[in-house]
Amino acid sequence: MSTLIAIVYPTEAKAEEVRQRLFEMQKEYLIKVGDAVIATKTEGGKIKLNQLVNTTVAGAASGSFWGLLIGVLFLNPLLGVAVGAASGAIGGALTDVGINDAFMKDLAANLEPGNGALFVLIQEMTADKVLKEISAHGGVVLKTSLDETKEQVLRDALQKATAAS
Structure with missing residues (x-):
């Protein structure tokens, strides 16, 4: 817990x-x-x-790697990197790890x-x-x-x- x-x-x-x-x-x-x-x-x-972690950037980096790997397998590494980075960035942006952002923003609204x-x-x-x-x-x-x-x-x-x- x-x-x-x-x-x-x-x-x-x-x-x-x-x-x-x-x-x-x-x-x-x-x-x-x-x-x-x-x-x-x-x-x-x-x-x-x-x-601590920018999930969008982390997702893009991870997506680039996997996209490159898939691109190499299908003989188009540049397209694989581009598609992988875009999909990874979207996935990273939609991922919320740790403390809920909305919760923190609500509490922080009371700050000076x-x-x-x-x-x-x-x-x-x-x-x-x-x-x-x-x-x-x-x-x-x-x-x-x-x-x-x-x-x-x-x-x-x-x-x-x-x-x-």
């Missing part, structure tokens, strides 16, 4: 700093991140999602311009060590799928860090 946590930071740079720290902790086997997206709101009110909301889908974690690391960065909990007691522990830890700075 995955856990969703959304934390608002004063800037997109701070949210990115925390996301990079989560990836470092993943290398230390303290957490297994399924997805980590940063949402920001522009001055014009538009919501921007900074995702300039804030960064870090959405993290956690598959596994050593909670006490991860919490200690991310609480040092402060932030405000926007939404979680944690039970109420664990959510309160997270809120308290982040609040202490925010008050100390």
Whole structure:
């Protein structure tokens, strides 16, 4: 079962700093991140999602490879690459992995311009060590799928860090 946590930071740079720290902790086997997206709101009110994987580009690259392979088999590699890239890009654009984009945009609509909301889908974690690391960065909990007691522990830890700075 995955856990969703959304934390608002004063800037997109701070949210990115925390996301990079989560990836470092993943290398230390303290957490297994399924997805980590940063949402920001522009001055014009538009919501921007900074995702890890651009599924359209990944789909196009994959489609190009398979199209080339099929094209070589049928003696027309250039046509195979073009058709493969186009179909891969379309398939990638239609694929939504990780956290639902519409859900993130709805929650991010409440952000102040300039804030960064870090959405993290956690598959596994050593909670006490991860919490200690991310609480040092402060932030405000926007939404979680944690039970109420664990959510309160997270809120308290982040609040202490925010008050100390």
